[in-house]
Amino acid sequence: MIDPEQFRHSIGLSDIAIERVVFDEGNVLKIYVTSTKKGCHCHCCGAWIEDFFALGEEISLRHLPMFGHQVFIVLRPERYGCPRCEDRPTTTQTLDWYTPRSRLTKAFEQEVLLTLINSTVEDVSRKQALGSDAIEGVLKRYVAEQVDWSRFTQLPIIGVDEIALKKGHRDFVTVVSARLADGQLTILAILADRTKATVKAFFKSIPKRLRATVELVCSDLYAGFLGAAKAVFGRRVAVCADRFHVAKLYRDGVESLRKKEMRRLKGELSKTEYESLKNVHWILRKSDADLSADERRIRRRVFEFSPKLHQAHALSEALTAIYEAPLTKGQGKRRLRAWIRRVTKRGLSCFNRFIKTLTTHLEIIANYFIERQTSGFVEGLNNKIKVLKRRGYGFTNRKRLFQRVYLDLHGYALFG
Ligand SMILES: [Zn+2]
Structure with a gap:
């Protein structure tokens, strides 16, 4: 009994x-x-x-x-x-x-929130045999739809990134994140678009006491973001180009050359020879250590057929190595300038666009070397949102997306 x-x-x-x-x-x-x-x-x-x-x-x-x-x-x-x-x-x-009017006890509501972390409403609905409306209701009661500034004493590093909510659509929203002094990552906002005016208005909405603690803004090299950061934080705050956006720019240079060279080889090589060069696109993206013996052979063959692509690939790897090296900002800048000279000497044109960007934004790009430990936090959150998107959550709703990102980031600490 x-x-x-x-x-x-x-x-x-x-x-x-x-x-x-x-x-x-x-x-x-x-x-x-x-x-x-x-x-x-x-x-x-x-x-x-x-x-x-x-x-x-x-x-x-x-x-x-x-x-x-x-x-x-x-x-x-x-x-x-x-x-x-x-x-x-x-x-x-x-x-x-x-809670009055809730049909769930608080203990069960917390259980629902825990199950919802890194999961979907549909999945939780099935697991707990609970309607999706009830789950949405819990989310609404426990997770705010926007940032609560009173939670913070400092905002040393802010990240700004853009993301297209719907696949194939060009309606970008801006994701504003922060890396706190203890290394914790948090989300501050999901803004309706990526215009300078919108981002600027949001920066201005940060309470003065917190605005004064901002030291660094990490973003891609999008002019709207850079302009907004400069307008609100002025010269006092350093702006740093997110490493992964920069890497995408120079890898795009290699990729455009690969396409051009493969078109050329298709005309020049026999069908069997050309077909033996399969998956070059992926092989060139992989780091050396991740290549299989087979992939290494294919890469070698492509490089024999296209010395230009070989050079471009080596230069792209050299740039990644600069990013990996423990350099001061001054050293980083010198190495980046030397890299530009190497490209120019070899007469490669595939990096022209990247070099133009690098020259224009050298300071911002080299600021990466000051706060290198921050590398990837913007990217980290971006990936998290991409995963949420893939899970197919209702992404037309920015407030709901904010709640979900917030729950995924802080749910265990809050409800665990
Ligand atoms: Zn009374």
């Missing part, structure tokens, strides 16, 4: 007495309880009132599962009358373990 007192304890809810427990059909356990708490605050005057009036309508609250059963706590809340207020209005008592 279960000791009733122990059973009450294992349910984990305060101020209740258990009346009866019913194993209902369909794997459902109903626990009928009554309140042992006397009184509540009057909803009109706020005074503590203890004049019992009546029992309210029965409510049924979903609770944590037990013995493999869905559990419902069934309660008739007590109502109390106020002797001080005119017409003696009555107030319905709410116990600490549920």
Whole structure:
């Protein structure tokens, strides 16, 4: 036999007495309880009132599962009358373990939030046998739709990035993130577009006390972002080009040359020779260590057919090596300039666009070497959002996306 007192304890809810427990059909356990708490605050005057009036309508609250059963706590809340207020209005008592109007206990709501971390509403809905509306409701009650500035004392590093919410669409939103002093990553906003005006307005909405603590803004080299950062933070704050965006720019140079060279080889080589060069696109992207013997052979063959591509690839790898090296900003700048000279000497044109960008934004790109440990945090969040997108969450809604990113980043700390 279960000791009733122990059973009450294992349910984990305060101020209740258990009346009866019913194993209902369909794997459902109903626990009928009554309140042992006397009184509540009057909803009109706020005074503590203890004049019992009546029992309210029965409510049924979903609770944590037990013995493999869905559990419902069934309660008739007590109502109390106020002797001080005119017409003696009555107030319905709410116990600490549920929120008025919610159909779930707080313990179960937290369980739902935990299951939702890195998952989807559909999946949680199936796992917990709970409607998606109820899950959305929990998300709404517990996770704010926008940043709460009071959480922060400092915002040393801010990241700005853009992302297209719908595949193939060009309607970009701006993701603003922050890397806090303890290394923690957090999301600050998802803005409706990526115009300078929108980003600037958001930067301005950061409370003054926090704005003064910003030291570095990491972004891609998009003029709108750079302009907004400069307009709000001025010269005091360094702007740093996110490494992965820069890497994409120079790799794009190699990629355009590869396409050109492969077109040329298609005309010049025999069909068998050309077909032996398959997957070059992927092989060139991989780092040396990740290549199989077979892939290495293919790469060697391509380079024999196209010395130009060989050079371009080597120069791209050299640039990555500069990024990997522990350099000061001054050293980094010198190495980048030397790299430009090497390209020019070899007469390669595939990096022309990149070199133009590098020359224009050398300071911003070299600022990477000051705060190199931050590398990748913007990218990290971007990847997280891409995963969320792939999971197919309703991404037309920026507020909901903000909540989901926030939950994925901080859910375990908040609800675990
Ligand atoms: Zn009152």
